Amino acid sequence: MLGYLTRRFLTALVSVVLASLLVFSALLLVPGDPAVVILGMNAHPEALAALRTRLGLDVPPAQRYVQWLAGVVRGDWGESLQFGRPVAALIWVRLGVSVPLALGAATIACLIALPLGIWAALRRGSATDPIVILASQLGAAIPSFWLGLLLILFFAVELRWLPAGGFPGWDRSPIDSIRALILPILALGLGQAAVMTRMTRAAMLDVLGQDYVRTARAKGLPQRSVIYKHALRNALVTIVTILGLSLTNVFIGSIVIEQVFALPGLGRMALTAIGNRDFPLLQGAILVYASTIVMLSFLVDASYGLLDPRIRYG
Protein backbone atom coordinates (compact mmCIF):
# COMPACT_ATOMS: atom_id res chain seq x y z
CA MET A 1 0.00 0.00 0.00
CA LEU A 2 2.74 2.42 1.04
CA GLY A 3 4.79 1.47 -2.01
CA TYR A 4 1.84 2.13 -4.30
CA LEU A 5 1.11 5.47 -2.64
CA THR A 6 4.74 6.56 -2.93
CA ARG A 7 4.88 5.54 -6.59
CA ARG A 8 1.59 7.26 -7.34
CA PHE A 9 2.70 10.40 -5.50
CA LEU A 10 5.95 10.53 -7.45
CA THR A 11 4.00 10.15 -10.73
CA ALA A 12 1.76 13.04 -9.64
CA LEU A 13 4.83 15.09 -8.79
CA VAL A 14 6.30 14.42 -12.25
CA SER A 15 2.99 15.53 -13.77
CA VAL A 16 3.12 18.77 -11.75
CA VAL A 17 6.69 19.42 -12.92
CA LEU A 18 5.70 18.71 -16.54
CA ALA A 19 2.68 21.00 -16.14
CA SER A 20 4.95 23.74 -14.77
CA LEU A 21 7.23 23.20 -17.76
CA LEU A 22 4.27 23.55 -20.11
CA VAL A 23 3.14 26.79 -18.42
CA PHE A 24 6.68 28.17 -18.48
CA SER A 25 7.33 27.12 -22.09
CA ALA A 26 4.03 28.54 -23.32
CA LEU A 27 4.98 31.98 -22.08
CA LEU A 28 8.34 31.66 -23.86
CA LEU A 29 6.34 31.50 -27.09
CA VAL A 30 4.98 35.02 -26.67
CA PRO A 31 5.84 36.54 -30.05
CA GLY A 32 8.53 39.22 -29.86
CA ASP A 33 10.14 40.63 -26.76
CA PRO A 34 7.87 40.06 -23.71
CA ALA A 35 9.15 43.33 -22.21
CA VAL A 36 7.97 45.24 -25.30
CA VAL A 37 4.69 43.29 -25.27
CA ILE A 38 4.11 44.38 -21.67
CA LEU A 39 5.37 47.97 -21.76
CA GLY A 40 4.54 48.82 -25.37
CA MET A 41 6.57 49.89 -28.41
CA ASN A 42 7.26 53.39 -27.12
CA ALA A 43 8.67 52.34 -23.76
CA HIS A 44 11.97 53.86 -22.65
CA PRO A 45 14.94 51.52 -23.32
CA GLU A 46 15.98 51.72 -19.65
CA ALA A 47 12.51 50.66 -18.52
CA LEU A 48 12.61 47.79 -21.02
CA ALA A 49 16.04 46.70 -19.77
CA ALA A 50 14.87 46.87 -16.14
CA LEU A 51 11.80 44.77 -16.92
CA ARG A 52 13.88 42.22 -18.82
CA THR A 53 16.07 41.81 -15.73
CA ARG A 54 13.01 41.63 -13.48
CA LEU A 55 11.48 38.92 -15.67
CA GLY A 56 14.83 37.15 -15.83
CA LEU A 57 14.93 37.46 -19.62
CA ASP A 58 18.66 38.12 -19.56
CA VAL A 59 19.43 34.50 -18.61
CA PRO A 60 18.91 31.42 -20.86
CA PRO A 61 15.37 29.91 -20.72
CA ALA A 62 16.48 26.59 -19.20
CA GLN A 63 18.30 28.37 -16.38
CA ARG A 64 15.34 30.71 -15.92
CA TYR A 65 12.98 27.74 -15.63
CA VAL A 66 15.13 26.03 -12.99
CA GLN A 67 15.39 29.32 -11.05
CA TRP A 68 11.63 29.84 -11.27
CA LEU A 69 10.82 26.26 -10.21
CA ALA A 70 13.30 26.46 -7.32
CA GLY A 71 11.60 29.72 -6.30
CA VAL A 72 8.17 28.08 -6.50
CA VAL A 73 9.34 25.27 -4.20
CA ARG A 74 10.71 27.84 -1.73
CA GLY A 75 7.47 29.85 -1.85
CA ASP A 76 8.97 32.65 -3.92
CA TRP A 77 6.67 32.80 -6.95
CA GLY A 78 8.01 36.09 -8.26
CA GLU A 79 6.45 39.52 -8.18
CA SER A 80 3.29 40.68 -9.92
CA LEU A 81 3.97 43.32 -12.57
CA GLN A 82 0.56 44.89 -12.03
CA PHE A 83 0.36 44.93 -8.24
CA GLY A 84 4.08 45.05 -7.43
CA ARG A 85 3.50 42.47 -4.69
CA PRO A 86 4.62 38.83 -4.29
CA VAL A 87 2.59 36.49 -6.51
CA ALA A 88 2.29 33.84 -3.77
CA ALA A 89 0.70 36.34 -1.36
CA LEU A 90 -1.76 37.55 -4.00
CA ILE A 91 -2.75 33.98 -4.89
CA TRP A 92 -3.16 33.07 -1.22
CA VAL A 93 -5.59 35.95 -0.64
CA ARG A 94 -7.63 35.09 -3.75
CA LEU A 95 -7.81 31.43 -2.76
CA GLY A 96 -9.74 32.66 0.28
CA VAL A 97 -12.63 33.23 -2.11
CA SER A 98 -12.11 30.48 -4.72
CA VAL A 99 -11.62 27.58 -2.30
CA PRO A 100 -14.77 28.19 -0.19
CA LEU A 101 -16.68 28.66 -3.45
CA ALA A 102 -15.46 25.35 -4.90
CA LEU A 103 -15.84 23.42 -1.64
CA GLY A 104 -19.32 24.84 -1.08
CA ALA A 105 -20.38 23.89 -4.61
CA ALA A 106 -18.92 20.38 -4.28
CA THR A 107 -20.70 19.94 -0.93
CA ILE A 108 -24.05 21.05 -2.40
CA ALA A 109 -23.51 18.74 -5.38
CA CYS A 110 -22.76 15.75 -3.09
CA LEU A 111 -25.66 16.47 -0.75
CA ILE A 112 -28.06 16.44 -3.68
CA ALA A 113 -26.50 13.89 -6.02
CA LEU A 114 -25.51 11.02 -3.75
CA PRO A 115 -28.92 10.43 -2.10
CA LEU A 116 -30.78 11.19 -5.33
CA GLY A 117 -28.59 8.93 -7.47
CA ILE A 118 -28.85 6.03 -4.99
CA TRP A 119 -32.61 6.59 -4.62
CA ALA A 120 -33.08 6.61 -8.41
CA ALA A 121 -31.04 3.42 -8.79
CA LEU A 122 -33.12 1.64 -6.15
CA ARG A 123 -36.29 2.68 -7.95
CA ARG A 124 -35.13 1.75 -11.42
CA GLY A 125 -38.09 1.25 -13.72
CA SER A 126 -40.50 3.12 -11.41
CA ALA A 127 -42.43 6.21 -12.52
CA THR A 128 -39.96 8.55 -10.77
CA ASP A 129 -36.84 7.07 -12.41
CA PRO A 130 -37.31 8.75 -15.84
CA ILE A 131 -38.04 12.06 -14.08
CA VAL A 132 -34.69 11.89 -12.24
CA ILE A 133 -32.91 10.89 -15.46
CA LEU A 134 -34.51 13.71 -17.45
CA ALA A 135 -33.86 16.27 -14.70
CA SER A 136 -30.20 15.23 -14.49
CA GLN A 137 -29.84 15.34 -18.31
CA LEU A 138 -31.32 18.83 -18.38
CA GLY A 139 -29.33 19.99 -15.36
CA ALA A 140 -26.07 18.79 -16.88
CA ALA A 141 -26.85 20.73 -20.09
CA ILE A 142 -27.39 24.06 -18.31
CA PRO A 143 -24.24 26.21 -18.42
CA SER A 144 -23.33 27.17 -14.84
CA PHE A 145 -22.77 30.81 -15.81
CA TRP A 146 -26.26 31.00 -17.35
CA LEU A 147 -27.76 29.44 -14.24
CA GLY A 148 -25.84 32.09 -12.30
CA LEU A 149 -27.45 34.84 -14.38
CA LEU A 150 -30.91 33.30 -13.86
CA LEU A 151 -30.31 33.07 -10.10
CA ILE A 152 -29.27 36.74 -10.06
CA LEU A 153 -32.38 37.63 -12.05
CA PHE A 154 -34.66 35.85 -9.61
CA PHE A 155 -33.07 36.09 -6.17
CA ALA A 156 -31.20 39.39 -6.50
CA VAL A 157 -33.14 41.48 -9.05
CA GLU A 158 -36.72 40.25 -8.43
CA LEU A 159 -36.80 39.12 -4.80
CA ARG A 160 -33.79 41.15 -3.56
CA TRP A 161 -32.93 38.42 -1.07
CA LEU A 162 -29.26 38.08 -1.91
CA PRO A 163 -26.57 40.29 -3.48
CA ALA A 164 -26.16 40.13 -7.27
CA GLY A 165 -22.38 40.17 -7.00
CA GLY A 166 -19.32 41.48 -5.20
CA PHE A 167 -17.59 40.25 -2.07
CA PRO A 168 -17.10 42.36 1.08
CA GLY A 169 -14.19 40.26 2.43
CA TRP A 170 -13.98 37.78 5.30
CA ASP A 171 -12.32 40.26 7.67
CA ARG A 172 -14.83 43.06 7.02
CA SER A 173 -18.09 41.12 7.22
CA PRO A 174 -18.12 37.30 7.47
CA ILE A 175 -21.94 37.12 7.35
CA ASP A 176 -22.18 39.27 4.21
CA SER A 177 -19.32 37.29 2.68
CA ILE A 178 -21.24 34.06 3.20
CA ARG A 179 -24.37 35.71 1.72
CA ALA A 180 -22.32 36.79 -1.29
CA LEU A 181 -21.22 33.20 -1.89
CA ILE A 182 -24.68 31.55 -1.68
CA LEU A 183 -25.80 32.22 -5.27
CA PRO A 184 -22.38 31.45 -6.82
CA ILE A 185 -22.22 28.17 -4.86
CA LEU A 186 -25.71 27.24 -6.06
CA ALA A 187 -24.90 28.16 -9.68
CA LEU A 188 -21.78 26.02 -9.61
CA GLY A 189 -23.12 23.19 -7.45
CA LEU A 190 -26.53 22.51 -9.02
CA GLY A 191 -25.17 21.69 -12.48
CA GLN A 192 -22.51 19.50 -10.92
CA ALA A 193 -25.20 17.77 -8.85
CA ALA A 194 -26.98 16.84 -12.08
CA VAL A 195 -23.83 15.30 -13.57
CA MET A 196 -23.05 13.45 -10.32
CA THR A 197 -26.61 12.13 -9.96
CA ARG A 198 -26.36 10.35 -13.30
CA MET A 199 -22.96 8.89 -12.45
CA THR A 200 -24.00 7.79 -8.95
CA ARG A 201 -27.14 6.14 -10.31
CA ALA A 202 -25.11 4.29 -12.94
CA ALA A 203 -22.51 3.19 -10.32
CA MET A 204 -25.22 1.90 -7.97
CA LEU A 205 -27.07 0.11 -10.77
CA ASP A 206 -23.83 -1.58 -11.75
CA VAL A 207 -23.24 -2.84 -8.21
CA LEU A 208 -26.89 -3.82 -7.64
CA GLY A 209 -26.65 -6.10 -10.68
CA GLN A 210 -23.68 -8.04 -9.23
CA ASP A 211 -23.99 -11.65 -8.06
CA TYR A 212 -23.01 -10.91 -4.45
CA VAL A 213 -25.91 -8.47 -4.08
CA ARG A 214 -28.29 -11.08 -5.49
CA THR A 215 -26.80 -13.61 -3.05
CA ALA A 216 -27.24 -11.20 -0.14
CA ARG A 217 -30.88 -10.75 -1.13
CA ALA A 218 -31.36 -14.51 -1.57
CA LYS A 219 -30.00 -15.05 1.96
CA GLY A 220 -32.91 -12.96 3.17
CA LEU A 221 -30.89 -9.99 4.41
CA PRO A 222 -32.97 -6.87 5.02
CA GLN A 223 -32.96 -4.29 2.21
CA ARG A 224 -31.14 -1.75 4.38
CA SER A 225 -28.31 -4.18 5.03
CA VAL A 226 -28.07 -5.15 1.35
CA ILE A 227 -27.82 -1.53 0.31
CA TYR A 228 -25.54 -0.09 2.99
CA LYS A 229 -23.30 -3.08 3.77
CA HIS A 230 -23.01 -4.68 0.34
CA ALA A 231 -23.99 -2.35 -2.48
CA LEU A 232 -23.03 1.14 -1.29
CA ARG A 233 -19.62 0.14 0.09
CA ASN A 234 -18.71 -1.38 -3.25
CA ALA A 235 -20.08 1.55 -5.20
CA LEU A 236 -17.97 3.93 -3.10
CA VAL A 237 -14.87 3.46 -5.27
CA THR A 238 -16.74 4.82 -8.27
CA ILE A 239 -18.46 7.47 -6.19
CA VAL A 240 -15.11 8.74 -4.85
CA THR A 241 -13.83 8.96 -8.42
CA ILE A 242 -16.92 10.99 -9.27
CA LEU A 243 -16.29 13.19 -6.23
CA GLY A 244 -12.71 13.86 -7.35
CA LEU A 245 -13.90 14.72 -10.85
CA SER A 246 -16.57 17.01 -9.47
CA LEU A 247 -14.07 18.85 -7.25
CA THR A 248 -11.92 19.41 -10.32
CA ASN A 249 -14.92 20.61 -12.33
CA VAL A 250 -16.10 23.08 -9.68
CA PHE A 251 -12.61 24.45 -9.10
CA ILE A 252 -12.19 25.13 -12.82
CA GLY A 253 -15.84 26.19 -13.17
CA SER A 254 -15.26 28.80 -10.46
CA ILE A 255 -13.20 30.81 -13.00
CA VAL A 256 -16.39 31.60 -14.95
CA ILE A 257 -18.65 31.93 -11.90
CA GLU A 258 -16.28 34.46 -10.30
CA GLN A 259 -16.69 36.56 -13.43
CA VAL A 260 -20.52 36.31 -13.32
CA PHE A 261 -20.71 37.36 -9.66
CA ALA A 262 -17.72 39.74 -9.71
CA LEU A 263 -15.98 37.72 -6.99
CA PRO A 264 -12.33 38.59 -6.32
CA GLY A 265 -11.12 35.00 -6.68
CA LEU A 266 -8.14 33.38 -8.34
CA GLY A 267 -9.89 32.92 -11.71
CA ARG A 268 -10.88 36.56 -11.97
CA MET A 269 -7.35 37.57 -11.06
CA ALA A 270 -5.98 35.29 -13.81
CA LEU A 271 -8.30 36.92 -16.36
CA THR A 272 -7.16 40.37 -15.25
CA ALA A 273 -3.54 39.20 -15.49
CA ILE A 274 -4.06 38.32 -19.18
CA GLY A 275 -5.44 41.80 -19.89
CA ASN A 276 -2.50 43.41 -18.06
CA ARG A 277 0.10 41.04 -19.54
CA ASP A 278 1.10 40.19 -15.96
CA PHE A 279 2.92 36.97 -16.87
CA PRO A 280 4.38 36.08 -13.42
CA LEU A 281 0.92 36.32 -11.85
CA LEU A 282 -0.74 34.36 -14.66
CA GLN A 283 1.98 31.69 -14.51
CA GLY A 284 1.39 31.27 -10.77
CA ALA A 285 -2.39 31.15 -11.06
CA ILE A 286 -2.38 28.56 -13.85
CA LEU A 287 0.16 26.46 -11.96
CA VAL A 288 -2.09 26.45 -8.89
CA TYR A 289 -5.06 25.24 -10.94
CA ALA A 290 -3.09 22.55 -12.80
CA SER A 291 -1.34 21.27 -9.64
CA THR A 292 -4.66 21.11 -7.78
CA ILE A 293 -6.14 18.95 -10.54
CA VAL A 294 -3.15 16.58 -10.47
CA MET A 295 -3.21 16.33 -6.68
CA LEU A 296 -6.97 15.71 -6.57
CA SER A 297 -6.44 12.86 -9.00
CA PHE A 298 -3.71 11.49 -6.70
CA LEU A 299 -5.99 11.71 -3.65
CA VAL A 300 -8.73 9.83 -5.50
CA ASP A 301 -6.29 7.05 -6.40
CA ALA A 302 -4.95 6.97 -2.85
CA SER A 303 -8.44 6.53 -1.43
CA TYR A 304 -9.16 3.42 -3.49
CA GLY A 305 -7.14 1.17 -1.19
CA LEU A 306 -8.96 2.44 1.88
CA LEU A 307 -12.35 1.79 0.32
CA ASP A 308 -11.81 -1.48 -1.49
CA PRO A 309 -9.54 -4.09 0.12
CA ARG A 310 -9.62 -6.13 -3.10
CA ILE A 311 -7.36 -3.59 -4.69
CA ARG A 312 -3.87 -4.92 -4.13
CA TYR A 313 -0.83 -2.79 -4.37
CA GLY A 314 2.52 -4.05 -5.46
Next chain:
Amino acid sequence: MSGTRLNLVLGGWLIGLVVGGALLSFVWLPHDPNRLDFAAQFAAPSAAHWLGTDHFGRDLFSRVLIGARGTLYVGVIAVGIALSVGCFVGAVAGFVGGVLDEVMMRLVDVLYAFPAILMALLLAAVYSPGTLTAMIAIGLATVPIFARLIRASVLSIKGRDYVEAGRALGARSPRVLGVYILPGAVSPIVVQASLSLAVAVLAEAALSFLGLGTPPDVPSWGNMLREAQGFMALSPYPAVVPGLAIMLTVLGWSLLGDGLRDWLDPTTRR
Protein backbone atom coordinates in the same frame (compact mmCIF):
# COMPACT_ATOMS: atom_id res chain seq x y z
CA MET B 1 -40.58 4.11 -27.78
CA SER B 2 -37.51 2.61 -26.09
CA GLY B 3 -35.12 4.86 -24.17
CA THR B 4 -32.39 4.37 -26.78
CA ARG B 5 -34.68 5.35 -29.63
CA LEU B 6 -36.09 8.30 -27.68
CA ASN B 7 -32.56 9.60 -27.02
CA LEU B 8 -31.60 9.22 -30.68
CA VAL B 9 -34.77 10.85 -31.99
CA LEU B 10 -34.84 13.73 -29.50
CA GLY B 11 -31.08 14.32 -29.78
CA GLY B 12 -31.28 14.12 -33.57
CA TRP B 13 -34.14 16.63 -33.66
CA LEU B 14 -32.37 19.11 -31.41
CA ILE B 15 -29.11 18.94 -33.37
CA GLY B 16 -31.09 19.02 -36.61
CA LEU B 17 -32.67 22.26 -35.43
CA VAL B 18 -29.30 23.82 -34.62
CA VAL B 19 -27.71 22.70 -37.90
CA GLY B 20 -30.83 23.79 -39.81
CA GLY B 21 -30.79 27.18 -38.07
CA ALA B 22 -27.11 27.66 -38.86
CA LEU B 23 -27.63 26.75 -42.54
CA LEU B 24 -30.75 28.91 -42.75
CA SER B 25 -28.75 31.91 -41.50
CA PHE B 26 -26.66 31.79 -44.72
CA VAL B 27 -29.72 32.34 -46.94
CA TRP B 28 -32.29 34.04 -44.73
CA LEU B 29 -32.41 36.10 -41.55
CA PRO B 30 -35.49 37.97 -40.30
CA HIS B 31 -33.34 41.06 -39.51
CA ASP B 32 -29.78 42.23 -39.88
CA PRO B 33 -28.27 40.76 -36.66
CA ASN B 34 -26.04 43.82 -36.15
CA ARG B 35 -28.57 46.56 -37.03
CA LEU B 36 -29.08 48.93 -34.10
CA ASP B 37 -32.68 49.98 -33.52
CA PHE B 38 -32.97 52.07 -30.39
CA ALA B 39 -36.74 52.40 -30.85
CA ALA B 40 -37.02 48.64 -30.31
CA GLN B 41 -34.68 48.28 -27.29
CA PHE B 42 -35.54 45.38 -24.94
CA ALA B 43 -38.65 44.45 -26.95
CA ALA B 44 -40.51 41.35 -25.77
CA PRO B 45 -41.12 38.53 -28.27
CA SER B 46 -43.59 39.68 -30.93
CA ALA B 47 -44.47 39.14 -34.61
CA ALA B 48 -41.75 41.64 -35.57
CA HIS B 49 -39.09 40.17 -33.29
CA TRP B 50 -39.86 36.51 -32.56
CA LEU B 51 -37.52 36.22 -29.59
CA GLY B 52 -37.38 39.93 -28.66
CA THR B 53 -34.46 42.35 -28.89
CA ASP B 54 -31.40 43.29 -26.84
CA HIS B 55 -30.13 46.59 -25.37
CA PHE B 56 -29.25 47.90 -28.84
CA GLY B 57 -32.62 46.81 -30.28
CA ARG B 58 -30.89 44.03 -32.26
CA ASP B 59 -33.08 41.07 -33.17
CA LEU B 60 -32.33 38.16 -30.83
CA PHE B 61 -33.63 35.45 -33.19
CA SER B 62 -31.30 36.59 -36.00
CA ARG B 63 -28.37 36.72 -33.56
CA VAL B 64 -29.16 33.26 -32.20
CA LEU B 65 -29.19 31.87 -35.76
CA ILE B 66 -25.78 33.43 -36.48
CA GLY B 67 -24.56 32.16 -33.10
CA ALA B 68 -25.49 28.61 -34.12
CA ARG B 69 -22.93 28.81 -36.93
CA GLY B 70 -20.11 29.74 -34.57
CA THR B 71 -21.10 27.09 -32.03
CA LEU B 72 -21.05 24.33 -34.64
CA TYR B 73 -17.91 25.66 -36.29
CA VAL B 74 -15.87 25.87 -33.07
CA GLY B 75 -17.29 22.62 -31.68
CA VAL B 76 -16.69 20.55 -34.80
CA ILE B 77 -13.17 21.89 -35.42
CA ALA B 78 -12.19 21.53 -31.74
CA VAL B 79 -13.45 17.95 -31.57
CA GLY B 80 -11.78 17.33 -34.96
CA ILE B 81 -8.44 18.46 -33.49
CA ALA B 82 -8.94 16.27 -30.41
CA LEU B 83 -9.98 13.32 -32.53
CA SER B 84 -7.05 13.58 -34.95
CA VAL B 85 -4.34 14.14 -32.34
CA GLY B 86 -5.90 11.82 -29.74
CA CYS B 87 -6.47 8.98 -32.20
CA PHE B 88 -2.95 9.24 -33.63
CA VAL B 89 -1.31 9.29 -30.19
CA GLY B 90 -3.58 6.61 -28.73
CA ALA B 91 -3.28 4.31 -31.75
CA VAL B 92 0.51 4.56 -31.99
CA ALA B 93 0.99 4.22 -28.21
CA GLY B 94 -1.30 1.20 -27.98
CA PHE B 95 0.07 -0.47 -31.12
CA VAL B 96 3.79 0.04 -30.51
CA GLY B 97 3.64 -0.32 -26.71
CA GLY B 98 6.72 -0.31 -24.48
CA VAL B 99 8.61 2.87 -23.66
CA LEU B 100 6.95 4.87 -26.44
CA ASP B 101 3.54 4.02 -25.01
CA GLU B 102 4.65 5.02 -21.52
CA VAL B 103 6.17 8.35 -22.65
CA MET B 104 3.26 9.30 -24.94
CA MET B 105 0.62 8.53 -22.36
CA ARG B 106 2.49 10.40 -19.59
CA LEU B 107 2.55 13.45 -21.86
CA VAL B 108 -1.15 13.02 -22.57
CA ASP B 109 -1.76 12.78 -18.82
CA VAL B 110 -0.22 16.23 -18.40
CA LEU B 111 -2.97 17.59 -20.67
CA TYR B 112 -5.52 16.27 -18.14
CA ALA B 113 -4.29 18.98 -15.80
CA PHE B 114 -5.33 21.64 -18.33
CA PRO B 115 -9.09 21.72 -18.91
CA ALA B 116 -10.33 23.92 -21.78
CA ILE B 117 -10.63 27.14 -19.77
CA LEU B 118 -7.16 26.78 -18.28
CA MET B 119 -5.67 25.95 -21.67
CA ALA B 120 -7.46 28.99 -23.13
CA LEU B 121 -6.00 31.23 -20.39
CA LEU B 122 -2.55 29.98 -21.30
CA LEU B 123 -3.04 30.42 -25.04
CA ALA B 124 -4.67 33.83 -24.59
CA ALA B 125 -1.54 35.01 -22.80
CA VAL B 126 0.65 33.92 -25.71
CA TYR B 127 -1.57 34.86 -28.63
CA SER B 128 -4.58 37.16 -28.69
CA PRO B 129 -7.76 35.54 -27.42
CA GLY B 130 -10.07 34.57 -30.27
CA THR B 131 -11.92 31.85 -32.10
CA LEU B 132 -8.76 30.03 -33.16
CA THR B 133 -7.23 29.93 -29.68
CA ALA B 134 -10.60 28.79 -28.26
CA MET B 135 -10.78 25.94 -30.78
CA ILE B 136 -7.21 24.85 -30.09
CA ALA B 137 -7.72 25.09 -26.31
CA ILE B 138 -10.90 23.00 -26.37
CA GLY B 139 -9.31 20.57 -28.82
CA LEU B 140 -6.11 20.06 -26.80
CA ALA B 141 -8.05 19.69 -23.56
CA THR B 142 -10.13 16.92 -25.17
CA VAL B 143 -7.14 15.03 -26.64
CA PRO B 144 -6.59 12.78 -23.54
CA ILE B 145 -10.14 11.37 -23.72
CA PHE B 146 -9.70 10.21 -27.32
CA ALA B 147 -6.11 9.05 -26.80
CA ARG B 148 -7.10 6.85 -23.83
CA LEU B 149 -10.17 5.54 -25.65
CA ILE B 150 -8.30 4.56 -28.82
CA ARG B 151 -5.35 3.11 -26.90
CA ALA B 152 -7.72 0.87 -24.92
CA SER B 153 -9.48 -0.26 -28.12
CA VAL B 154 -6.19 -0.96 -29.92
CA LEU B 155 -4.86 -2.93 -26.95
CA SER B 156 -7.99 -5.07 -26.84
CA ILE B 157 -8.11 -5.68 -30.58
CA LYS B 158 -4.45 -6.10 -31.54
CA GLY B 159 -4.17 -9.60 -30.04
CA ARG B 160 -7.20 -11.01 -31.84
CA ASP B 161 -6.92 -13.88 -34.31
CA TYR B 162 -7.94 -11.95 -37.41
CA VAL B 163 -5.25 -9.35 -36.71
CA GLU B 164 -2.67 -12.11 -36.36
CA ALA B 165 -4.01 -13.59 -39.62
CA GLY B 166 -3.51 -10.22 -41.30
CA ARG B 167 0.09 -10.13 -40.11
CA ALA B 168 0.64 -13.71 -41.25
CA LEU B 169 -0.59 -12.70 -44.70
CA GLY B 170 2.24 -10.18 -44.81
CA ALA B 171 0.46 -6.94 -43.95
CA ARG B 172 2.80 -4.23 -42.69
CA SER B 173 2.24 -2.42 -39.38
CA PRO B 174 0.46 0.69 -40.80
CA ARG B 175 -1.90 -1.57 -42.78
CA VAL B 176 -2.56 -3.81 -39.77
CA LEU B 177 -3.38 -0.72 -37.70
CA GLY B 178 -5.44 1.03 -40.35
CA VAL B 179 -7.28 -1.88 -41.93
CA TYR B 180 -7.57 -4.52 -39.20
CA ILE B 181 -7.54 -2.64 -35.89
CA LEU B 182 -8.89 0.90 -36.17
CA PRO B 183 -12.22 0.05 -37.86
CA GLY B 184 -13.04 -1.95 -34.71
CA ALA B 185 -12.64 1.22 -32.64
CA VAL B 186 -14.99 3.40 -34.68
CA SER B 187 -18.10 2.90 -32.52
CA PRO B 188 -16.67 4.26 -29.26
CA ILE B 189 -15.10 7.16 -31.19
CA VAL B 190 -18.42 8.16 -32.73
CA VAL B 191 -20.13 8.06 -29.33
CA GLN B 192 -17.33 10.01 -27.65
CA ALA B 193 -17.30 12.59 -30.47
CA SER B 194 -20.96 13.33 -29.87
CA LEU B 195 -20.48 13.60 -26.09
CA SER B 196 -17.36 15.74 -26.58
CA LEU B 197 -19.31 18.08 -28.85
CA ALA B 198 -21.68 18.71 -25.93
CA VAL B 199 -18.71 19.64 -23.72
CA ALA B 200 -17.19 21.73 -26.54
CA VAL B 201 -20.39 23.77 -26.92
CA LEU B 202 -20.37 24.53 -23.19
CA ALA B 203 -16.66 25.36 -23.26
CA GLU B 204 -16.99 27.64 -26.30
CA ALA B 205 -19.86 29.52 -24.70
CA ALA B 206 -17.94 29.87 -21.43
CA LEU B 207 -14.81 31.13 -23.23
CA SER B 208 -16.81 33.67 -25.26
CA PHE B 209 -18.53 34.76 -22.05
CA LEU B 210 -15.11 35.36 -20.50
CA GLY B 211 -13.89 37.23 -23.57
CA LEU B 212 -11.48 34.43 -24.51
CA GLY B 213 -13.45 33.04 -27.45
CA THR B 214 -15.39 34.48 -30.36
CA PRO B 215 -14.54 38.20 -30.82
CA PRO B 216 -17.07 40.57 -29.19
CA ASP B 217 -18.26 42.01 -32.52
CA VAL B 218 -19.40 38.59 -33.78
CA PRO B 219 -22.77 37.36 -32.45
CA SER B 220 -22.13 34.21 -30.44
CA TRP B 221 -24.24 32.73 -27.67
CA GLY B 222 -21.54 33.31 -25.04
CA ASN B 223 -21.03 36.91 -26.18
CA MET B 224 -24.79 37.52 -26.10
CA LEU B 225 -24.93 36.31 -22.49
CA ARG B 226 -22.00 38.52 -21.49
CA GLU B 227 -23.63 41.57 -23.03
CA ALA B 228 -26.99 40.74 -21.44
CA GLN B 229 -25.48 40.51 -17.98
CA GLY B 230 -25.59 44.26 -17.41
CA PHE B 231 -29.22 44.70 -18.44
CA MET B 232 -31.04 41.84 -16.76
CA ALA B 233 -33.10 44.18 -14.59
CA LEU B 234 -34.47 45.82 -17.76
CA SER B 235 -35.32 42.70 -19.78
CA PRO B 236 -34.78 38.97 -19.19
CA TYR B 237 -34.96 37.95 -22.87
CA PRO B 238 -31.39 38.84 -23.95
CA ALA B 239 -30.10 36.57 -21.14
CA VAL B 240 -32.70 33.81 -21.39
CA VAL B 241 -32.69 33.25 -25.18
CA PRO B 242 -28.98 32.44 -25.80
CA GLY B 243 -28.83 30.40 -22.61
CA LEU B 244 -31.72 28.26 -23.81
CA ALA B 245 -29.99 27.83 -27.16
CA ILE B 246 -26.82 26.59 -25.44
CA MET B 247 -28.76 24.28 -23.14
CA LEU B 248 -30.77 22.68 -25.95
CA THR B 249 -27.66 22.18 -28.12
CA VAL B 250 -25.71 20.58 -25.26
CA LEU B 251 -28.73 18.42 -24.45
CA GLY B 252 -29.00 17.42 -28.12
CA TRP B 253 -25.39 16.25 -28.39
CA SER B 254 -25.61 14.43 -25.03
CA LEU B 255 -28.82 12.61 -25.95
CA LEU B 256 -27.41 11.73 -29.35
CA GLY B 257 -24.22 10.40 -27.74
CA ASP B 258 -26.16 8.35 -25.17
CA GLY B 259 -28.51 7.04 -27.86
CA LEU B 260 -25.63 6.10 -30.16
CA ARG B 261 -23.79 4.34 -27.32
CA ASP B 262 -26.82 2.19 -26.50
CA TRP B 263 -27.62 1.60 -30.17
CA LEU B 264 -24.07 0.57 -31.09
CA ASP B 265 -23.68 -1.63 -28.01
CA PRO B 266 -25.05 -5.09 -28.85
CA THR B 267 -25.64 -5.85 -25.15
CA THR B 268 -28.14 -3.00 -24.77
CA ARG B 269 -29.65 -2.95 -28.27
CA ARG B 270 -33.01 -4.59 -28.53
